[in-house]
Amino acid sequence: MSRAFLVVMDSVGIGGAPDANRFFNGDVPDTGANTVAHIAQACAEGRAEDGRSGPLRLPNLDALGLGAAVRLASGAVVPGLEADPAGLWGCAREHSPGKDTPSGHWELAGLPVPWDWHYFPDTVPAFPDDLTRAAAQAAGTEGILGNCHASGTTIIAELGAEHMRTGWPICYTSADSVFQIAAHEETFGLERLYQMCRTLAPMLHEMKVGRVIARPFVGSPEQGFVRTTNRKDFAITPPAPVLTNWAQDAGRRVHGVGKIGDIFSMQGIDTLDKGSDADLMGHLSRLVDSAEDGSLTFANFVEFDSQYGHRRDISGYARALEWFDAEIGRILPRLRPGDLFLLTADHGNDPSWVGTDHTREQVPVLIAGLGAGQIGQVNFADVAASIAHHLNIPAQGPGRTFL
Numbered sequence: 001m002s003r004a005f006l007v008v009m010d011s012v013g014i015g016g017a018p019d020a021n022r023f024f025n026g027d028v029p030d031t032g033a034n035t036v037a038h039i040a041q042a043c044a045e046g047r048a049e050d051g052r053s054g055p056l057r058l059p060n061l062d063a064l065g066l067g068a069a070v071r072l073a074s075g076a077v078v079p080g081l082e083a084d085p086a087g088l089w090g091c092a093r094e095h096s097p098g099k100d101t102p103s104g105h106w107e108l109a110g111l112p113v114p115w116d117w118h119y120f121p122d123t124v125p126a127f128p129d130d131l132t133r134a135a136a137q138a139a140g141t142e143g144i145l146g147n148c149h150a151s152g153t154t155i156i157a158e159l160g161a162e163h164m165r166t167g168w169p170i171c172y173t174s175a176d177s178v179f180q181i182a183a184h185e186e187t188f189g190l191e192r193l194y195q196m197c198r199t200l201a202p203m204l205h206e207m208k209v210g211r212v213i214a215r216p217f218v219g220s221p222e223q224g225f226v227r228t229t230n231r232k233d234f235a236i237t238p239p240a241p242v243l244t245n246w247a248q249d250a251g252r253r254v255h256g257v258g259k260i261g262d263i264f265s266m267q268g269i270d271t272l273d274k275g276s277d278a279d280l281m282g283h284l285s286r287l288v289d290s291a292e293d294g295s296l297t298f299a300n301f302v303e304f305d306s307q308y309g310h311r312r313d314i315s316g317y318a319r320a321l322e323w324f325d326a327e328i329g330r331i332l333p334r335l336r337p338g339d340l341f342l343l344t345a346d347h348g349n350d351p352s353w354v355g356t357d358h359t360r361e362q363v364p365v366l367i368a369g370l371g372a373g374q375i376g377q378v379n380f381a382d383v384a385a386s387i388a389h390h391l392n393i394p395a396q397g398p399g400r401t402f403l
Contacts, residue, residue, distance in 0.1 A: 001294035002338040004387045006243075007284070008105065008298075009324065010259075011305035012036060013348020013361030014066075014091060015074030023099050025175070025355030030099075030348075033359035035309070036066065037076040038352040039321065042314045044079035050315035055080040057322055060329035064343065064366040065089020065374075072377065073362040088367035090375035090402070092344065092383060099358045100176045102210045102235055104346025105263045105300070109242035110384030110397035117177035118208040122149045126173055131203070135181075138199040139169045139192075146172040146182075151310065151356055152215055152227065156182050161221035163188070169196065175357035177210040182227075185216045190230055201234040211235045211262075229276055233262035241396055243384040244268030247296040250393035255291060257283050257299035269298075277303040277320070281327045288334050294391060300346075309349025310356050317351045332368050340390045341368040344383060375402040 015034030017023075023030045042048045043056040058066060058081060065088070067081025073091035096103040096113035103113050120126045125147040127135075135144050145159045150172040156163075159170050163184060170182040179200065183193040197212045204212050212234040219225035244254050245268035254270050258280045261272040273283035280301060287297045301324065308317035328343070335341055348361030365378060370390075385399030395401075 001392075002340065002390060003291055003293060003295050003297070003336065004391050005284070005288065005297045005339065005341045006108070006299070006383070006387060007341070007343050008108065008300045009304060009343060009345045010101070010300055010302045011309045011347060011349035011358065012321070012345040012364070013350070013359060014070040014364050015076060015348070016091070016362045017093060017360045020360045023360035025353055025357045025359070028354045030353070030360040033348055033350040033353050033361055034070070034074050034076055035317075035348040035350045035359065035361060036070055036081075036364075037074065037078050038350055039314055039318050040078045040080060042352060043318050048315040048318045052315060052319050052322065056318055058325040059083070060325045060332065061343070061366065063087070064368055066364055066366060068374070069364040069366065072374075085374075086372050088370055088373050088375055090365045090378055091362045092365050092378050092380050093362050094347070094380045096380075098177065098210075099347045099360045100210060101259070101346060102263060104380065105260075106238055106242065107380035108344065108346065108383045109238075109244065109264070110246070110381050110388075110395065110399050111238055111240055111242045112381060112398065114239060115208055117210050119175070119177050120149070120173045120179075122175075124148045127171070127179075131179075134203055135169065135171055135196075135200060138196045141166070141168045143168055144171045146170045149173055149175070152180065152182065153311070156217050156225045156227070160184070160217065160219065160225040164221070169193070175355075177208070178213055179204050179209055179211075180213045180215050182215040182217060185218050185228060185230065190216055194232060197232070197234045205236045208236075229274075233259060235263055235265055237265040238267060242268065243387060244296070244298060246384075246388055246393055246395060247391060250391075252391065252393065253292050253295040255287055255295060255297040257287070257297065259300045259302055260298045263300070277301050277324075281324075285327075285331055288331050296387065296391065305349050305358075309351055309358070312351045312353075312356065314351045335369050339369045340387065342366070342383065342387065370403070378402050
């Protein structure tokens with residue numbers, strides 16, 4: 001039986017979302033945001049020279065149709081991404097009312113979000129008093145630190161020393177539907193942080209806050225603080241079956257790589273491998289060699305988003321894309337006959353844009369293993385329907401196969 005590999009390049013948007021004017025970074029609508037095109041433009045103009053140099057080089061993704069997908073989605077001609085596609089290619093638009101990880105992944109897996117997420121106001125304090133009291137009680141402390149919108153790296157630099165002195169957890173949010181808790185792995189304790197998140201998650205999920213996120217860090221006031229790879233997301237369980245359930249219910253093995261287990265609360269997932277993006281690439285490579293006939297492998301590579309998009313680091317984002325492209329180039333020749341290898345994204349995070357939030361964009365749909373051709377503009381949910389079609393398993397939801 002054929003296998004399927006669904007690989008999400010977290011935040012690698014290609015502009016052109018028709019409803020971008022409804023989504024904002026601060027007071028600025030996302031109209032005109034284009035993650036890939038603006039990175040490529042910065043590279044071509046010599047504005048992305050930190051740790052790399054020259055035009056953006058993505059020969060493998062471009063051969064699959066990345067440059068063509070950008071042109072289809074937004075009309076932008078991307079410097080250096082002008083190859084004639086050798087794969088199936090197109091772009092996809094999202095219908096869920098969000099530009100975040102759960103919204104994008106759920107819809108890619110066949111389930112548009114059926115409600116509006118709850119977002120905390122950009123005020124100080126950001127959280128209602130009952131939630132603040134519950135957070136302190138869950139931590140076993142007299143109070144919390146933060147209670148505001150913040151960048152995760154900035155807030156631990158500002159409050160890390162006070163956190164170590166008082167023992168109070170650092171609680172903050174963003175423009176996403178999230179409640180994030182930062183705590184020192186050694187002085188506060190990693191399992192204590194996880195348990196605090198578990199305790200608060202039902203209350204926040206009832207409010208339709210999409211994720212409670214544990215953000216552990218290490219370090220000292222003298223040497224500085226750095227986040228670790230032990231992040232854990234406690235997400236709302238999807239309210240209906242998704243692609244992973246469809247595959248598992250049909251007797252297929254489902255392998256998760258990266259954040260997939262957290263995003264779907266392990267629904268329909270048999271095995272899970274986590275780690276840095278470099279670790280995840282090793283896991284994906286191994287599964288290309290070893291995954292069972294008829295299986296689904298669902299992977300997310302998050303560092304485009306977490307390390308570079310939110311930090312508005314154009315050079316870093318370009319380096320990450322070029323690294324990913326080279327690694328994918330080593331994997332694609334090892335696909336078995338009949339395998340489907342689909343690369344896409346869940347939203348945008350244009351590092352040239354204002355603010356630090358995600359950007360509402362269309363995403364590429366690039367398919368290796370099934371010949372060449374254009375699939376056109378499709379919907380996120382069509383990705384799940386198409387993978388189900390390829391695996392010959394029953395599909396649910398609104399998606400329609402483009403295969």
